[in-house]
Amino acid sequence: MSLYKYNGDLLSERRDIIGTVLKAIGRGRVVRRGSRFGRIVGRKLLQRLALLSAFSLACFAFFGIKLMFDGNVEPSVALSQEVQQKLPGLDDTAKPPPKKKRGTHLPCKVGFAESVDHIIDPKEIRNFSKFSLEYIRQGEETFQSDLFEPRFGGYQTLEEREKSFNARNQTVHCGFIDGPPGTSSTGFVLDEKDKAFMNTCQVVVSSCIFGNSDFLRRPTSKQMSEFSKKNVCFVMFVDEQTLSTLSSDGHIPDDGGHIGLWRMVIVRDLPYKDLRKTGKVPKFLSHRLFPSARYSIWLDSKMRLNSDPMLIIEHFLWRTRSEYAISNHYDRHCVWDEVLQNKRLKKFDPTAIDEQFTFYQSDGLTKFDPLDPNTLLPSYVPEGSFIVRAHTPMSNLFSCLWFNEVNRFTSRDQISFAYTYLKLRRMNPDRPFYLNMFKDCERRALTKLFAHRAMH
Numbered sequence: 535m536s537l538y539k540y541n542g543d544l545l546s547e548r549r550d551i552i553g554t555v556l557k558a559i560g561r562g563r564v565v566r567r568g569s570r571f572g573r574i575v576g577r578k579l580l581q582r583l584a585l586l587s588a589f590s591l592a593c594f595a596f597f598g599i600k601l602m603f604d605g606n607v608e609p610s611v612a613l614s615q616e617v618q619q620k621l622p623g624l625d626d627t628a629k630p631p632p633k634k635k636r637g638t639h640l641p642c643k644v645g646f647a648e649s650v651d652h653i654i655d656p657k658e659i660r661n662f663s664k665f666s667l668e669y670i671r672q673g674e675e676t677f678q679s680d681l682f683e684p685r686f687g688g689y690q691t692l693e694e695r696e697k698s699f700n701a702r703n704q705t706v707h708c709g710f711i712d713g714p715p716g717t718s719s720t721g722f723v724l725d726e727k728d729k730a731f732m733n734t735c736q737v738v739v740s741s742c743i744f745g746n747s748d749f750l751r752r753p754t755s756k757q758m759s760e761f762s763k764k765n766v767c768f769v770m771f772v773d774e775q776t777l778s779t780l781s782s783d784g785h786i787p788d789d790g791g792h793i794g795l796w797r798m799v800i801v802r803d804l805p806y807k808d809l810r811k812t813g814k815v816p817k818f819l820s821h822r823l824f825p826s827a828r829y830s831i832w833l834d835s836k837m838r839l840n841s842d843p844m845l846i847i848e849h850f851l852w853r854t855r856s857e858y859a860i861s862n863h864y865d866r867h868c869v870w871d872e873v874l875q876n877k878r879l880k881k882f883d884p885t886a887i888d889e890q891f892t893f894y895q896s897d898g899l900t901k902f903d904p905l906d907p908n909t910l911l912p913s914y915v916p917e918g919s920f921i922v923r924a925h926t927p928m929s930n931l932f933s934c935l936w937f938n939e940v941n942r943f944t945s946r947d948q949i950s951f952a953y954t955y956l957k958l959r960r961m962n963p964d965r966p967f968y969l970n971m972f973k974d975c976e977r978r979a980l981t982k983l984f985a986h987r988a989m990h
């Protein structure tokens with residue numbers, strides 16, 4: 535990431551701080567590059583900056599904290615992290631971040647097959663666990679009491695939650711739960727036309743932008759094979775507000791609903807007020823949204839896809855004989871560190887994080903031990919912005935379970951990943967789940983990373 539290149543550069547540190555202050559007071563986007571900085575800010579503002587710099591720390595302490603507490607205005611992960619790390623005195627209640635040397639987080643080489651002509655879908659490469667997974671489609675609670683307002687994630691009891699971890703024929707909560715006939719939808723409403731299109735998809739690349747949180751990054755067309763262009767569905771979920779902003783940016787869908795390779799799909803009635811939580815619906819539930827799909831790739835909208843999806847599937851799933859692939863976090867491997875970091879950056883209501891974390895500890899979550907030869911994961915913290923999966927029963931079950939944790943607790947899915955995975959494995963010792971946790975540098979090689987758009 536560009537910010538790490540400037541690590542230790544005083545000037546860029548000032549830029550970042552000032553950029554954040556400007557953003558906080560609604561003067562404009564966060565500016566991190568010298569050239570754009572000069573262009574946008576101009577001489578007049580530079581004079582003001584002299585004044586501003588005197589107040590900048592005080593301003594930041596005030597607005598920065600306000601910004602972080604405002605649920606609708608979440609600064610980008612990377613940026614706020616950066617600012618926070620450079621201002622260790624900001625949150626006096628938290629320990630100052632460790633002064634460890636930060637890597638430059640460069641991409642590394644991914645040994646893709648030469649071309650899609652050289653790969654073959656192995657179909658039965660592995661005896662993946664077979665069972666039949668069904669989904670609750672209508673909440674029963676709503677029949678019993680007027681007190682229950684139908685909701686998207688349903689009302690899963692703790693007992694049902696416990697049972698849902700069993701990898702066997704069963705019906706589980708997995709979002710998209712409506713109330714009884716006659717009640718209004720619980721959200722994530724799509725046009726019938728879009729649904730019909732999505733039902734045809736066998737291989738999917740999907741992403742979402744809700745609440746104008748990002749610019750549209752089109753997959754790099756020249757890196758995509760003709761095969762993928764023809765056979766892979768590239769679907770970008772957006773709300774109406776985002777689509778209208780994209781249109782005013784000059785991105786207007788053609789008659790088929792496409793902008794470049796992206797097929798734009800409008801989502802109405804977002805199921806959660808928290809837009810991040812809403813973003814977890816397409817992120818985790820691609821097997822629900824694309825019922826015929828055999829493979830799907832999720833990427834966060836801050837990334838541009840630079841590699842062919844079929845080559846990605848071959849590399850991360852077929853070659854490693856896996857059914858689910860996700861990268862580890864570039865810095866953190868222990869949920870304890872992740873929780874600390876989330877609180878430090880005020881990512882979420884700390885009480886809600888504590889409640890979730892305490893629950894997980896009481897149900898067996900332990901610290902990550904890199905020296906444990908029997909550890910089931912190379913890291914307990916994922917970098918979940920890029921996920922490759924085969925839609926096998928075990929993979930689908932894991933997706934539902936992880937979604938249910940996010941639905942029940944906080945939208946910080948890095949906190950629930952390891953707990954969910956380890957519990958699933960623990961409860962099904964005879965049912966393997968082939969998860970490939972790959973290196974973050976590989977994720978960086980497949981995509982180009984951008985900062986999130988400043989929230990409006």
Ligand SMILES: *[C@@H]1O[C@H](CO)[C@@H](O)[C@H](O)[C@H]1NC(C)=O
Nearest residue numbers: 656657658659660661662855
């Ligand atoms: C899968 O299991 C069947 C029967 O148990 C066995 O005949 C077959 O060789 C297995 N396939 C693989 C790829 O392990």
Ligand SMILES: *[C@@H]1O[C@H](CO)[C@@H](O)[C@H](O)[C@H]1NC(C)=O
Nearest residue numbers: 664665666667668702703704
């Ligand atoms: C699970 O469901 C499958 C398919 O519906 C069925 O063939 C199988 O017998 C069931 N297994 C059990 C243990 O009920």
